[in-house]
């Protein structure tokens with residue numbers, strides 16, 4: 001099973017990263033796993049500049065930005081499952097995760113039907129990620145869950161748009177301190193169990 005994990009925190013080895021590792025560990029306890037972890041703040045992933053090259057209207061061309069994203073998108077098509085991990089930054093997903101999701105748009109692949117005059121009469125997304133499994137990992141500082149309502153919704157809605165099969169969600173709060181989650185066995189167990197589910201579902 002090929003898992004690609006996207007770490008949307010600039011703090012390497014901190015809460016989001018630790019929980020992602022536990023999910024991977026849980027999956028590995030049940031099946032052979034080839035895991036690739038991508039630190040979104042370290043990878044060369046330029047800002048989407050909305051050129052629209054990948055859209056049908058511009059001829060469905062490759063993204064011209066020429067960075068790590070071409071390889072990542074290619075490997076995403078070969079992967080079986082994804083882990084999207086983001087800290088809550090200002091009640092939303094991190095900046096790197098926001099840009100990463102924007103740069104994933106070429107995977108949406110629009111299918112269009114035109115009439116004789118060339119006018120588009122039907123359009124639908126046929127994502128190259130359709131049916132692939134996905135888990136979300138969210139860490140926040142506040143002690144009340146509503147703080148991450150938008151974070152969870154954004155990741156959820158994008159999983160739906162990309163027609164992924166959401167397998168689970170790991171949500172952890174009260175994590176202002178770096179790597180504090182390593183002292184929270186219940187949350188580590190939840191992450192591990194989510195990884196088990198990822199492997200078995």
Ligand SMILES: Cc1cc2nc3c(=O)[nH]c(=O)nc-3n(C[C@H](O)[C@H](O)[C@H](O)COP(=O)(O)O)c2cc1C
Nearest residue numbers: 009014015016087088089090091140141142175176
């Ligand atoms: C710029 C910034 C904004 C943040 N905004 C929020 C927030 O609105 N609500 C919240 O609960 N935590 C907020 N936090 C706290 C982080 O979500 C929390 O520390 C999280 O555990 C960080 O994950 P990490 O350790 O993987 O980086 C913020 C942190 C930063 C750096």
